[in-house]
Amino acid sequence: MEQMPPPDLRIHRPPQMLRELAVERLRGAIIAGRFPSGARLVERALCDQLGVSRSVVREAIRILETEGLVESLPNRGPVVARLDWGQARQIYDIRRLLEGSAAAGCAAVADGAVKAELAAALAAMRGGSDAVFAATTRFYEVIFRSAGQDIAWEIVQRLNGRISRLRALTLAATDRAVPGHERMARIAAAIAANDPDAARAAVEAHLDEAAGIARRMLEGV
Amino acid sequence: MEQMPPPDLRIHRPPQMLRELAVERLRGAIIAGRFPSGARLVERALCDQLGVSRSVVREAIRILETEGLVESLPNRGPVVARLDWGQARQIYDIRRLLEGSAAAGCAAVADGAVKAELAAALAAMRGGSDAVFAATTRFYEVIFRSAGQDIAWEIVQRLNGRISRLRALTLAATDRAVPGHERMARIAAAIAANDPDAARAAVEAHLDEAAGIARRMLEGV
DNA sequence: GCAGTTAACTTGGTATACCATCATACGGAA
């Protein structure tokens, strides 16, 4: 006999650990530019601002360090990492390889469900910049996961933290939302047509454009 | 007139932080198989074994977590991550992309100094497995750095932590040291000839062979 | 034999204290 599934009545106490929340807060603040490049991250001050203890702050900083958002100088403590065009170029190059490969792999195996999810993410991109960000993330996650490349997806997400700082400025300066949507629609179309080469080319075109914008912003300064 | 480079007289006080030492010890122990897959990493026990305090152990575990060597279950604590062929395959795929690109980039720009360093690393591979490991690392570091791909090098190093666990078994089982040396010599030759395509092909052949060995080990079980 | 309770252990988190180092500001001597 099939039992009724046990109803999930749990209080849903945040299963997220305090340190994860701290990481997200800090990462968000850095990406949003509330901590400028080179700013010192004073532990005790962060404890007050986040309302957590030093252990949590320190572990969070270690994690952000591995993401390249923070770097610790000996005897000086952590500071917000600087981002120059040399680094951004490398990151775009790596994303070009990884996302291109994932899009090709996804196009090779995409079935109806994958295509529907991509279309849904694309449709969800109407709205505020928060919705755009979430939908974009979802879009790429579907591509990577369906291509069976979870580890590459993790790497790309970590890399994105570093260059997401550019997005804040990009969005503030130019309204790139519409062309971005267009580019992603082209990627989705190539995947819908199960055309790996076209998918890779679309991804690379998208990234080349983004890299160009980043370059103008970072080199112009 | 060329000035003498300023002599480095610094006392060289261990600039390494305790936490870095702990990370290296733990990583080494996991790679060497002293902590089997799935084993729980009890914080207080590690404090005793490493002779450091909980703060250090916890931060070290966070770092190993981002390397994929450890994963933390809520309310259970950290355990040694399991490595299956699905993950290893993904890692080899990513290395194929990144190392292939780096070798091609290196071959495109390599000058005499780079070629000499590669030859030196190759020569240093005579010796115990420690020397082989160090020389191999140095070999790839030269390739990535000379290609201007420091960030990709960091990523590859992090990924390598995960599959280095295989190397311990590989070396124990088969003596792949000699063919490995041969493969790397072919990479160095392609770079010495400034032939990017050949360099990429040599790297990919090397990795395909390594992936094949890993597959037989992980799928056979 | 089995169910329910309890006890021990572990974790995540916090607070606190201590030390070494670095930067700065102050004060005295040439």
Next chain:
DNA sequence: TTCCGTATGATGGTATACCAAGTTAACTGC
């Protein structure tokens, strides 16, 4: 006045003790 040394404070790094919540396992009573 200027320079040097020192006192002081801020900061990071480390260690230790403690608590609440959860898991695990044993134990006990039926």
